[in-house]
């Protein structure tokens with residue numbers, strides 16, 4: 517999605533208590549950044565924050581990190597989190613701008629992340645671009661570097677090819693698929709929150725697919 521440059525985005529983010537401008541400085545220390553031992557989940561490509569704002573307000577006993585590459589997206593996510601939590605200073609969310617293809621620089625095994633959300637990531641249909649998919653095997657290998665054994669992935673997309681390829685990627689990387697829905701309006705997740713892209717795709721009559729998978733660390 518094209519998004520207009522927002523000159524106010526970076527200054528507004530830098531002034532915010534829950535924006536992290538240099539996420540690599542917290543590598544291996546994210547739990548101490550939150551200052552508690554609550555479960556820690558990460559949303560990859562959080563966009564305008566519809567999902568992270570709702571889930572974090574629904575689960576104050578869980579910590580969330582939202583990552584997107586664009587300041588222009590993260591500043592909107594920041595506002596949504598503040599609006600839904602009714603405070604300027606939410607305690608269970610940290611937002612950051614970072615390229616997820618370099619996620620290993622911001623998390624380490626010590627972070628022991630409990631789960632990932634990937635909602636409507638770019639499908640990158642051309643063969644030479646597939647490596648940029650957030651579910652591509654190269655990415656799954658990076659995630660394996662900081663997930664705890666048994667961590668869960670929750671994934672949603674409107675794209676048929678990305679969905680079936682992702683099932684294959686996960687199986688090949690040793691993940692256990694625990695739930696597949698070819699149509700989330702017929703077979704929904706136990707709990708779910710609509711994202712901005714999901715709303716748009718549903719209005720266009722597209723079928724939304726989803727899966728849950730469990731990360732298994734191989735013992736060699």
Ligand SMILES: C[S@@+](CC[C@H](N)C(=O)[O-])C[C@H]1O[C@@H](n2cnc3c(N)ncnc32)[C@H](O)[C@@H]1O
Pocket residue numbers: 517560561562563564583584585586589614615616617635636637638711712713714
């Ligand atoms: C199609 S949008 C989906 C946004 C949101 N999850 C939703 O469902 O409405 C994909 C998002 O992923 C972000 N993104 C794509 N590649 C990324 C990367 N390598 N690192 C960080 N963010 C990325 C984009 O900036 C964009 O906000």
